[in-house]
Amino acid sequence: MVPRVIFGRGSFNQxxxxxxxxxxxxxxxxIFLVDDVFKSNSWLTSRIPLSYDDKIIYISAAEEPKTSQVDDLVEEIILSNKERPSGIIGIGGGTLLDLAKAVSIMLTNEGEAKDYQGWDLVKNKAIYHVGIPTISGTGAEVSRTTVLTGPTRKLGINSDYTPFDQVVLDSELLKDVPNDQWFYTGMDCFIHCxxxxQGTYINTFSQSYGEMALSLCKEVFLEDNLTSKESQEKLMMASWHGGMSIVYSQVGVAHAMSYGLSYLLGTKHGIGNCIVFDHLEEFYPEGVKLFKQMKSKHNVVLPQGICSKLSDKEFDTMIDIALDLEPLWENALGKNWKKTITRKKLKSLYIKM
Structure with missing residues (x-):
């Protein structure tokens, strides 16, 4: 668990x-890793407390984070500083938070980031790292994984050393999030829940967090009487609780399949989850029904036919990526999931997208 967290509008000033x-x-x-959308936003950047040789590195979140990107950042930081940094601070959405977690790990562990994709492969404690989300929903601020696209697969560095040492939850930082991004990252949280x-890994600890997050998501995306401030604060807490829920359980079918879309097509995580989940009535009938209500209420039109021109080889690549995520399938369908999820079944689902 993240040992220290501050919540409240204006808490970034601390x-x-x-x-x-x-x-x-x-x-x-x-070292401050900051989403480059804030490069010309002095409202935020002027409040970053720089001293001595502190440095801001602006990073585009247009693409999903890659293991090679982590390796390049680590090399840049090592070569441009006299000593190992005092800490890494990630400011942005899930991409920046995952990069901050990964960089902090790789500054104390030998090899390349791709070597640590998997569960509990990290040997040495990461350097001090802080997460400051500027959009809510992914749960990256609280999770024990940093999801990266590597040369052969998309998979997280999942370890006890991954979570942030400190998180700052300032809902004021969400005020300029575009509506479509607000919806897609919010739905990432909803789908987490x-x-x-509904997973086989569910336990009372995870359930208590998941139910709270689900309730908050319904308030944010289905009620009409919330102010923007209330929505920002509720979604920020939904993201936190949803992330906590999957820390102690696991995600399922939508996430496993969206990893395939992301790896092959570069589809961003939030929208990828939405594209997949829209076709999963067979697995999550009530959840998909609610999702379609939220989609209609917010006039969201999902991309169609993104898999329509793929070759058999490309379908096989996506299927391989999805099937590699065995804990997700076991959580969704139990230990005998392979009897239900065949390559033919996955291809038929991808074709619908």
Whole structure:
């Protein structure tokens, strides 16, 4: 679990006080990995507390984070600083938060990021790292995984050393999120909850978080009387609770299949989950019914036919990526999931997309 969290509008202003005691010395900087959409946004960037050799690295979130990108960032940080950094601070959505977690791990572990894709492969504790989400829904701020696309697969670095040491939840940072991105990341949270609550890994601890997150998602995306401030705060807490739910259980069919879309087509995680989930009535009938209500209420039109021109070889690639995520399938369908999920079955589902 994340050991320290601050919640509240304006809490970003406490960042200097949070970081000061963690500075190792004046030659060990804090490195801020920041979504480049904020590059010209002085409202946020002017409040980042830079001292000594601290540095901001702006990163585009247009594509899903890659293992090679993590390796390049680690090399840049090592070569441009006298000492190992005092800490890594990720400011942005799920992509930036996952990159911050991965970089903090790879600064203390030998090899390449792709070597650690999987469960509990990390040997050494990461350096101090802080997560500050500027959009809510992915649960990346609380999860024990950092999802990366590698040379052969899309899979997280899932370990006890992955979670942030500190998280700052300031809902004011969500105020400029575009409507479509707001919906897609919010639905990522909603789908987390549906998959967790209906999964075979469910337990009372996970269930309590999942039910709260699901309830908050319904308020945000189905009620009409919420102010934007209320929606921002509720979705921020839904993301936190939804992330906690899957930390202690697992996701399911939508996530497994969306990884295939992401790896082959570069489909962003949130919208990929939505595209897949829209066709999963067979597995999550009530959840899909609610999803379609939310989609209609917010006038969201999902991309169609994204798999219509794929070759058999490309379908096989997506299927291989999806089937590699065995814990997700076991959570969704139990230990005998392979009797239900065949390559033919997965191809028929992908064809619908």
């Amino acid at each position: 960042l200097s006080d949070i970081l000061a005691p963690k500075r190792l010395n004046i030659n060990a900087p804090f 549906v998959e967790s609550l």
